[in-house]
Structures are given as C-alpha cells and as structure tokens.
Amino acid sequence: MTRESLRTFESLVPALKEALNRRAPLLESRPTDCYRLLCGDTEGAPGLVVERLGPVLILQLFEDAGCPPPETLLEIARWYQANLRVRSIYAKPFVKRRERLAELTAEESAPSKPFLGEPVEEEITVQENDLCFFIRPNDGLSTGLFLDQRDNRLQVRGDSRGKRVLNLFSYTCGFGVAAAAGGAVETVNVDLSPKALEWGRRNYRLNQLDAAGHEFAVGDAVELLKRIRRRQRRFDYAIVDPPSFAHGRKRGRSFSLRSDLPALIGEVSAVLVDGGRMLISTNHRGVSTQELRRMVSAGLTSRSFHVESEPPLPMDFLPDPDHAKSLIVVVG
Numbered sequence: 616m617t618r619e620s621l622r623t624f625e626s627l628v629p630a631l632k633e634a635l636n637r638r639a640p641l642l643e644s645r646p647t648d649c650y651r652l653l654c655g656d657t658e659g660a661p662g663l664v665v666e667r668l669g670p671v672l673i674l675q676l677f678e679d680a681g682c683p684p685p686e687t688l689l690e691i692a693r694w695y696q697a698n699l700r701v702r703s704i705y706a707k708p709f710v711k712r713r714e715r716l717a718e719l720t721a722e723e724s725a726p727s728k729p730f731l732g733e734p735v736e737e738e739i740t741v742q743e744n745d746l747c748f749f750i751r752p753n754d755g756l757s758t759g760l761f762l763d764q765r766d767n768r769l770q771v772r773g774d775s776r777g778k779r780v781l782n783l784f785s786y787t788c789g790f791g792v793a794a795a796a797g798g799a800v801e802t803v804n805v806d807l808s809p810k811a812l813e814w815g816r817r818n819y820r821l822n823q824l825d826a827a828g829h830e831f832a833v834g835d836a837v838e839l840l841k842r843i844r845r846r847q848r849r850f851d852y853a854i855v856d857p858p859s860f861a862h863g864r865k866r867g868r869s870f871s872l873r874s875d876l877p878a879l880i881g882e883v884s885a886v887l888v889d890g891g892r893m894l895i896s897t898n899h900r901g902v903s904t905q906e907l908r909r910m911v912s913a914g915l916t917s918r919s920f921h922v923e924s925e926p927p928l929p930m931d932f933l934p935d936p937d938h939a940k941s942l943i944v945v946v947g
Contacts, residue, residue, distance in 0.1 A: 622683050624690035630659030631694060638931050649741040651762055654935040656680060665695065666762060669741040670702040671752045674730065677709050692731040705752055706730035725755040740821065744769055746796055747821050748789065749814060759787050759814065763939050764856065766929045767894060771854065772797035774892065778851035781886065783836045788815025790854045795824045803830045805839050840882040852892050853883045859899040872899050880914030884946050891946050898939040907940050919947030
C-alpha cells in the first residue's frame with residue numbers, strides 16, 4: 616500500500632485498531648493514564664503520532680511525513696473519541712522546516728481550542744504508575760512530561776533509596792520526582808528554564824514530597840557541574856537526558872549532542888562516587904546505541920566504567936525502536 620493510499624480513514628482503520636490492541640495492557644492499567652497510542656509510519660499511519668494524557672488526546676501532525684488531510688484527521692479523532700471516551704482531542708503540527716515554522720500562528724502551534732470535544736482546564740493532572748504530574752494540553756510541542764522515559768523513571772525510583780541524585784536538563788523534574796518518591800535523600804534538578812523548574816517544584820508538592828533536601832537550580836549544566844566539582848560535592852546517581860541541540864544562556868554558547876555529549880559525560884563522572892550510576896538517554900534518531908556507547912567511552916577516559924544495562928523503550932514506543940536509546944553506566 617502506498618503512502619498516498621493511506622490518506623483515507625478507511626485505509627487507516629486496521630492500523631489504528633492494531634495499535635490500540637497492542638496497548639491493551641496500558642489501557643487497562645489504572646496506575647497510568649498517559650502513554651503513546653500510535654507511532655506514525657512504523658505502525659502504518661505516516662505523519663501521525665497520537666498520545667493520551669489522561670482525558671486528553673494529542674494528535675501530532677508531521678507534515679513532512681505526509682500526515683492525513685483534515686477530513687481524515689476528523690474521522691480519526693471521532694474514532695478515538697468513541698473508543699476511548701476522552702474529553703478533548705487537540706491537533707498540533709510538528710514542523711522541522713524553519714520557514715514553515717515561522718508561518719504558524721500561535722493558535723496553530725499551541726491551540727487553545729480542541730480539534731474535537733470540549734475544552735479542558737489549562738492545566739490537568741495525569742498519573743504515571745502511582746505518581747502524578749501537571750500537564751498543559753494546549754501548550755506547544757512540550758506539554759510537561761516526556762512519555763518515552765516512563766520506564767526509566769520507574770527504574771530510577773527503584774534505585775534511589777538513600778541516594779543523592781543529580782538530574783540534569785530536568786525540564787519539569789519528572790526524574791527528580793521519581794527519585795524523591797523512591798527515597799532519595801537529596802535531588803538536584805538543573806535546567807535553563809525557571810518556568811520549567813517552578814513547574815517541577817509544583818510536581819514535587821503534587822506528590823506530597825517534602826522540599827527538604829531537594830534543589831532546583833537555574834543554569835547551564837556544564838557550568839553547574841564545574842561549581843559542584845569545586846565544592847567537592849558528590850552524587851550517587853546522575854540523569855543525563857540532554858536535548859539534541861540547545862542554545863546556552865551565554866551568547867555564542869550552545870550544546871550539540873553529537874559534539875558535546877562525551878565531554879559532558881566526563882564532567883558528570885567527576886562528581887560521582889565510586890560505584891555511582893549514570894542514566895544516559897537520547898532521542899536523537901541519528902545516534903545509534905553503538906554510537907552512544909562510543910560517546911560514553913570517549914567521555915570516560917579518566918575513570919573505569921562498565922555499561923550495566925541498555926534499558927528498552929516502554930511497550931507503547933517499541934513499534935518505533937529508533938525513537939530513543941538509553942544506557943545505565945556504572946563508574947569505578
């Protein structure tokens with residue numbers, strides 16, 4: 616079947632049904648109500664990714680990949696609404712080309728009104744395992760929680776009792792919340808965005824986590840690591856989940872995963888105790904697990920280490936195996 620023939624609702628129904636059946640364990644799981652329902656091309660629906668966030672569905676539309684036309688999207692939305700009984704469905708374009716991105720209005724990139732259904736509150740709460748997180752469905756491309764890290768957050772939670780945990784590029788502090796809920800004695804969440812860290816503070820409070828021993832540091836990860844090292848602070852666990860590319864706070868300074876990750880890993884290792892762990896993750900599609908291992912080796916020239924495991928993607932992301940890669944590394 617050609618990509619062009621997959622633009623009618625009738626042609627897509629088998630793929631939608633198969634993807635939904637594949638996620639039956641998640642649909643029946645009370646502790647979790649946020650997950651990916653459809654992975655686009657790898658599940659027979661080019662240009663369309665669907666995620667559930669509690670009572671809301673987000674249709675992620677990838678124009679460059681040939682997402683279905685509006686009339687087909689409306690039928691798809693109605694099909695999901697009938698099968699999942701969600702309150703609202705939002706449609707958001709995911710655009711890579713800068714010139715097309717500049718053409719989008721604020722309402723198109725962060726719609727205030729749903730594509731189908733009734734409007735929901737500006738902020739809602741979702742549940743992952745038995746933790747809760749604030750979500751903003753009508754924000755832009757990032758609504759508050761990266762669902763592909765669900766199993767990694769559960770792993771960190773299970774490994775954190777009595778540990779000091781450093782959470783770099785923390786966004787809204789999902790890993791920090793997981794570590795604190797798992798009994799970490801200290802978490803330090805680092806991000807360039809004060810707004811994201813305040814969101815993270817509220818996620819801690821939402822889960823009734825005592826603020827004592829938990830920090831929210833606004834700043835550049837590399838600069839903060841240097842300060843930590845000078846002060847001879849040490850951690851037992853570090854989360855390294857950087858963006859593929861990001862502008863720094865200082866002019867002319869930016870972070871590129873392919874060129875800067877090895878040095879960053881080296882800086883992180885310098886603030887870990889012997890036997891300390893690093894969870895290193897990336898969703899850069901151009902970086903394979905093998906290349907990620909090479910970056911780790913290039914960054915850890917001054918310490919012994921071994922790769923303890925390669926955590927797999929959560930089951931709802933498995934149809935798209937190239938989506939993200941993770942390693943847990945133990946330093947000597």
